[in-house]
Amino acid sequence: MTAEDRRAHTRAHTRADLLVAGGGPAGLTAAATAASGGLSVVLVDSGHALGGQYWRHPPAGAQMSGTDGFHHDLTAYRSLVDTISGHAETGLVDLRLGHHAWTVRRDEDGIELHVVDRRRPGADRAVVLRGRRLLVASGAYDRQLPFPGWDLPGVYTAGALQALLKGGGVAAGRRVLVAGTGPFLLPVAVGLADAGVRVVGVHEANDPRRWLRHARAVAALPGKAVEGVEYAAALLRHRIPVRVRSTVVAAHGRERVEAVTVARLDRDGRLIEGTQQRIAVDAVGVGWGFTPQLELAVSLGCELIGSEDGNAVVDVDAWQRTSVPGVLAAGETTGIGGALLAGLEGRLAAEGLLREVGCGAPSVRLRPVRRAVARQRAFSRAMREAHPVPAGWPAWLDDETTICRCEEVRHRVVREAVASGASDGRQVKQLTRTGMGWCQGRICGFAVECLARGEVPGVAAPAPASERLVAAPLTLGALARLPSHEVE
Amino acid sequence: MRVVVVGAGIIGACVARAAVVAGCEVVVLDRDQVGSGTTSRGEGNVLVSDKPPGPELDLALASRRRWQDLGDELGRDALELESKGGLVVATSQAALEPLSRLAAAQREVGVEVEAVTDPTHVEPFLTPEAAGAQWYPQDAQVQPVLAAAAVLADARRRGVQYRPGTEVAAARTGQDGRLRGVVTTSGEVIAADAVVNCAGTWGGVVGRRLGGEVPVLPRKGFVLVTEPLPPSVRHKVYSADYVANVAASTEGLETSCVVEGTRGGTILIGASRERVGFDRSMSPLTVQRLAAQAVALFPFLAGVQLLRVYRGFRPYCPDHLPVIGPDPRVAGLFHACGHEGAGIGLAPATGDLVAAHLTGLDPMLVAGVDPAPFLPERLLRIPEETS
Ligand SMILES: Cc1cc2nc3c(=O)[nH]c(=O)nc-3n(C[C@H](O)[C@H](O)[C@H](O)COP(=O)(O)OP(=O)(O)OC[C@H]3O[C@@H](n4cnc5c(N)ncnc54)[C@H](O)[C@@H]3O)c2cc1C
Numbered sequence: 009m010t011a012e013d014r015r016a017h018t019r020a021h022t023r024a025d026l027l028v029a030g031g032g033p034a035g036l037t038a039a040a041t042a043a044s045g046g047l048s049v050v051l052v053d054s055g056h057a058l059g060g061q062y063w064r065h066p067p068a069g070a071q072m073s074g075t076d077g078f079h080h081d082l083t084a085y086r087s088l089v090d091t092i093s094g095h096a097e098t099g100l101v102d103l104r105l106g107h108h109a110w111t112v113r114r115d116e117d118g119i120e121l122h123v124v125d126r127r128r129p130g131a132d133r134a135v136v137l138r139g140r141r142l143l144v145a146s147g148a149y150d151r152q153l154p155f156p157g158w159d160l161p162g163v164y165t166a167g168a169l170q171a172l173l174k175g176g177g178v179a180a181g182r183r184v185l186v187a188g189t190g191p192f193l194l195p196v197a198v199g200l201a202d203a204g205v206r207v208v209g210v211h212e213a214n215d216p217r218r219w220l221r222h223a224r225a226v227a228a229l230p231g232k233a234v235e236g237v238e239y240a241a242a243l244l245r246h247r248i249p250v251r252v253r254s255t256v257v258a259a260h261g262r263e264r265v266e267a268v269t270v271a272r273l274d275r276d277g278r279l280i281e282g283t284q285q286r287i288a289v290d291a292v293g294v295g296w297g298f299t300p301q302l303e304l305a306v307s308l309g310c311e312l313i314g315s316e317d318g319n320a321v322v323d324v325d326a327w328q329r330t331s332v333p334g335v336l337a338a339g340e341t342t343g344i345g346g347a348l349l350a351g352l353e354g355r356l357a358a359e360g361l362l363r364e365v366g367c368g369a370p371s372v373r374l375r376p377v378r379r380a381v382a383r384q385r386a387f388s389r390a391m392r393e394a395h396p397v398p399a400g401w402p403a404w405l406d407d408e409t410t411i412c413r414c415e416e417v418r419h420r421v422v423r424e425a426v427a428s429g430a431s432d433g434r435q436v437k438q439l440t441r442t443g444m445g446w447c448q449g450r451i452c453g454f455a456v457e458c459l460a461r462g463e464v465p466g467v468a469a470p471a472p473a474s475e476r477l478v479a480a481p482l483t484l485g486a487l488a489r490l491p492s493h494e495v496e
Numbered sequence: 497m498r499v500v501v502v503g504a505g506i507i508g509a510c511v512a513r514a515a516v517v518a519g520c521e522v523v524v525l526d527r528d529q530v531g532s533g534t535t536s537r538g539e540g541n542v543l544v545s546d547k548p549p550g551p552e553l554d555l556a557l558a559s560r561r562r563w564q565d566l567g568d569e570l571g572r573d574a575l576e577l578e579s580k581g582g583l584v585v586a587t588s589q590a591a592l593e594p595l596s597r598l599a600a601a602q603r604e605v606g607v608e609v610e611a612v613t614d615p616t617h618v619e620p621f622l623t624p625e626a627a628g629a630q631w632y633p634q635d636a637q638v639q640p641v642l643a644a645a646a647v648l649a650d651a652r653r654r655g656v657q658y659r660p661g662t663e664v665a666a667a668r669t670g671q672d673g674r675l676r677g678v679v680t681t682s683g684e685v686i687a688a689d690a691v692v693n694c695a696g697t698w699g700g701v702v703g704r705r706l707g708g709e710v711p712v713l714p715r716k717g718f719v720l721v722t723e724p725l726p727p728s729v730r731h732k733v734y735s736a737d738y739v740a741n742v743a744a745s746t747e748g749l750e751t752s753c754v755v756e757g758t759r760g761g762t763i764l765i766g767a768s769r770e771r772v773g774f775d776r777s778m779s780p781l782t783v784q785r786l787a788a789q790a791v792a793l794f795p796f797l798a799g800v801q802l803l804r805v806y807r808g809f810r811p812y813c814p815d816h817l818p819v820i821g822p823d824p825r826v827a828g829l830f831h832a833c834g835h836e837g838a839g840i841g842l843a844p845a846t847g848d849l850v851a852a853h854l855t856g857l858d859p860m861l862v863a864g865v866d867p868a869p870f871l872p873e874r875l876l877r878i879p880e881e882t883s
Contacts, residue, residue, distance in 0.1 A: 111783075112778070309777070415760065428649070429530075441760060444760065448803060476804070477805040477806065477807070478805050481803050482802055483798065484801075485791060487787040487788075488787040488798065
């Protein structure tokens, strides 16, 4: 038996103390904290490097230069990665990069996390990981709204524009417009401009004066204000025009996007007729906030609550525990709040576990963490309230606008289904096939829910989190070969 | 006669339409929406091939003809009705003989079936290991939710009133003990001369609320959906052991997959059968078995991505036959539930049977099926299965 075999063998017969799904700020911090406290951890991430969306890194060894400038708090990230790597060497952390969690199961003995090892292209391998507890730290993805022309090449989500830049150092175009809502648009625009792209405008659909209602939450976090000022300065330096209460309502072009139409919105998020204006671009990034990735939590039956941005999010207690014993959640899955909050929540989750198993220090140390969490949460709530999806967005659709890109379902068809009585997204899906294709509704789900209800979901009645028992696709061959008893 | 139909699944939709055609005044209630129950959880197979001779096959054959009529009247596209035929494959020499014996018996009672010596002529991507097969041209498919919605829409055009979001909480009973209507969870009384329990897997609960409980239990099933592909599976294809599993009454897990292509290009692989109550959890092992069986039938599937898995709870009665007809204990109450894994296929003839019971016409004439094996009495006599 080689050392590697021996290690695999031991793992096969033990259960990790903690399974962590997601290697972004929340998962990394939790894994590092738990392992440093002596717990055995399996950390799973689909990427080829740790860091998630926020600290996105090109795979180790890729020829790259100059992306470091995009990474915030890089030192924090590096020290976490160092901690994890150290623990990986001693075997305390089992690091599973390039592994996608595709489903999850829970029984008396704990959690069974099913992952696909995708490191060898064309040779998917299904692996079963066992642990006493699971932390769902699977992050979020861009929320999108359809508009005429949104399926043209060159139209991206704001997140995808940034990911291209962070992950590969490539810019999506040379004349780029950024639109949507939320503070996230600013770093995207600045990052592009820093890379030499001409950013022809940032169009923020909401009025920044909405923030005034939340002055307290903002004032409590001077760091955020400074960050905002820095971005404003950077926008100015790059001469990037910023328009508020304005958004992209159409994209035009034959082979790919050549221009967009922007228009003004009134205070209630309704398009003001006659304000349309055409702007030449070769790429556009639009972001309407984010949707938490809840598949694992939903499959396990964790209770959800509404968030101000209309998302359903996982309900957690003061130690990030969900309603299901042994299942915790941290980061964007508990509400869109950014990397800093995610990291703090990951820390709390791990500290809670350490206390539970008797490895924890007295709780005094955590008071500053809790205070920081409270401030960050207040701020992120303010952010979600200040940047809603504009109520009038369906007005910019025409009959032929594609709503579901995978199944090519047009607006007309969705409207007919709604007219015939379908009053929620699930019913529209059953009647029209929206959300049944490759992306399983991740792209169009929120939009379809809006169209079915005739209003934008809010905190009281959020868009329901779709149940996806398969959280990531895998080949039937890999599934068929799934070891039924052998557990890694 | 004013009739309240409880449940707007495929059964409720077909019952409502048949009743309005028969001259009743009909209100359909659903606590949710049309097709949102088990009807949205099945595959839409309209099969005769999987049933041995007996009452269920009689009902299936009558229903198959009625699906054809509905396709002609409402448009096949509205139902996504496809008469694609089924291929039942003997995966081993040993399976050949029982399969052809079943086929012979089915032929006796009107099933069209012919033996196929080289099944790869019918399904080019099928495993070359197959020992033989039987071809059933009557096997067909509908898209269950579209079909339920289309049948209900037609019923509404004929005057049926549809009230989604309305849950039945209790019975409204006259002084003579006869059912006079239902009370909803919001306290509203909806008057009726007859109430039809079409609540599927929840038929036991609704029956109890109306004073006439029937033993309907859930039987869990998973269905697998692949990525969209160019047409590669032309018919419904399943291995012959499916026949044995459907009839089986054991409690454990049974999987025997049916593989078929859909209009959207995806391939459906279904379905497992398990008696685990309303346990909604994912079962990777069950799903793995279905995948392995599908890959054994069609080796090319090994490289195809699984996109989605969904599950549902089939409504089943202890003797695996649906319960259709008047409740002997409560005058005015009728049942039409417990269709297990064949409710889509059996729905139109079920509607006809209920319409006959409601109006007092001869079911044999109206539906072409003997109503006796489906009457509730039988279940009230035998002791209820415990699992
Ligand atoms: C995995 C799987 C695969 C299947 N494959 C097939 C197949 O290929 N072919 C086939 O023929 N069948 C198949 N079936 C079986 C088929 O789906 C069912 O037999 C059929 O859908 C039952 O229809 P229904 O109308 O009786 O029930 P449902 O569709 O469940 O309708 C019952 C309705 O009653 C409503 N309801 C319940 N309680 C109340 C109340 N108190 N008040 C008001 N409304 C209420 C519910 O909301 C629901 O809409 C499959 C089932 C499963 C689970």
